Amino acid sequence: MLLNTDFYTPSTLTGYARTALLRLPINQTSLARFLPYQPLDDLVYRYTKGGDSLISAAPYRAYDAESSITKRPGLTRVSGELPPISRKIPLMEYDRLRQRSNPEASIQRSILSDTERLVRQIAMRLEVARASALVTGAVSIDENGVKASVDFGRDASMAVTASTLWSTTASADPLNDLRTWQQAYVDRNGQKPAVFQTSERVVGLLLQNAAIRSLVAGSGGTPTLVSLTKLAEILQAYGLPRIETYDVRYDVAGTATRVIDDHIGLLLPEPVDPNSPDETDLGGTFIGTTAESLDPSYAIEGDEAGIVAGVYRSEDPIAIWTKAAAIALPVLATPDLAMACTVATDI
Numbered sequence: 001m002l003l004n005t006d007f008y009t010p011s012t013l014t015g016y017a018r019t020a021l022l023r024l025p026i027n028q029t030s031l032a033r034f035l036p037y038q039p040l041d042d043l044v045y046r047y048t049k050g051g052d053s054l055i056s057a058a059p060y061r062a063y064d065a066e067s068s069i070t071k072r073p074g075l076t077r078v079s080g081e082l083p084p085i086s087r088k089i090p091l092m093e094y095d096r097l098r099q100r101s102n103p104e105a106s107i108q109r110s111i112l113s114d115t116e117r118l119v120r121q122i123a124m125r126l127e128v129a130r131a132s133a134l135v136t137g138a139v140s141i142d143e144n145g146v147k148a149s150v151d152f153g154r155d156a157s158m159a160v161t162a163s164t165l166w167s168t169t170a171s172a173d174p175l176n177d178l179r180t181w182q183q184a185y186v187d188r189n190g191q192k193p194a195v196f197q198t199s200e201r202v203v204g205l206l207l208q209n210a211a212i213r214s215l216v217a218g219s220g221g222t223p224t225l226v227s228l229t230k231l232a233e234i235l236q237a238y239g240l241p242r243i244e245t246y247d248v249r250y251d252v253a254g255t256a257t258r259v260i261d262d263h264i265g266l267l268l269p270e271p272v273d274p275n276s277p278d279e280t281d282l283g284g285t286f287i288g289t290t291a292e293s294l295d296p297s298y299a300i301e302g303d304e305a306g307i308v309a310g311v312y313r314s315e316d317p318i319a320i321w322t323k324a325a326a327i328a329l330p331v332l333a334t335p336d337l338a339m340a341c342t343v344a345t346d347i
Helices: 010-022 094-098 103-136 174-189 200-208 210-214 228-237
Strands: 002-004 037-039 044-050 075-081 084-090 138-143 146-151 159-161 195-198 242-245 249-252 255-258 264-268 283-287 308-315 318-332 339-342
Touching (some): 103 308
Parallel strands (some): 037 283, 159 339
Antiparallel strands (some): 002 308, 084 318
């Protein structure tokens, strides 16, 4: 296939693709709020693992006394190659569109629509990779002839299971579980988690939990169901993180598949703007420089890092194709800031 500029130049379509990525509905790729996009003008990601998650306190000294000596924390420089991800789609109605009175406008609209579709699909694959990183502390790729695995080295204590699964609503004690896990999180990281992210199913179990319902019992007896407002008040009163729900699904061979299983909860730090240029302690989604962006015909010199898009033409049969490409990977710089909690039965 040859690059075609009859309808859009690659630089124009790349700009449109990057804007489309910024404007994706937050509910579809909300894990980017914890691992925001980090443009990287390279094929290789690098980050420093370790550092001051727990900070020592400098001691006071007497006047004219020598300063105490500290040491640098153990640091590990980690690097790896960003894997490529791309997709293309043919303009199936190209022949019919060319026969219209104003074919160029129709073809341009179709190309823009296809570009948005490709951007959403690439963003969803990165969302699945982010979920893997947060839940398992690693990203594994085994598809389309590509096999790769990156283990970020999360401590085993950051994967926990409820003492009694919360699906046993009569006897489970989720508040005690959350307090225990939060303390382990603080002991490991020196800070509290800000968010407990889980499924609507798990939230429903909390609303039905006997121990939680007993906390709002009044003269009228114990309610059969606690309201979301009351649940939020209870969590706040116990100094526990707020709950956010996550139930994103994606298409796998025609089947709606959950990005994160609905029996899992994640204790996470405060989220940020998913397109924030600032790195977070937890990590980021590094998005690097594709081979296409280095091609002079794409004409995007000086702004190479990021998703790119272009229009191509095949001759046999004659067809127009839209292609989007990126090289990207979510990376946990401080993997212990994500604690994975198994809280219910797996159904």
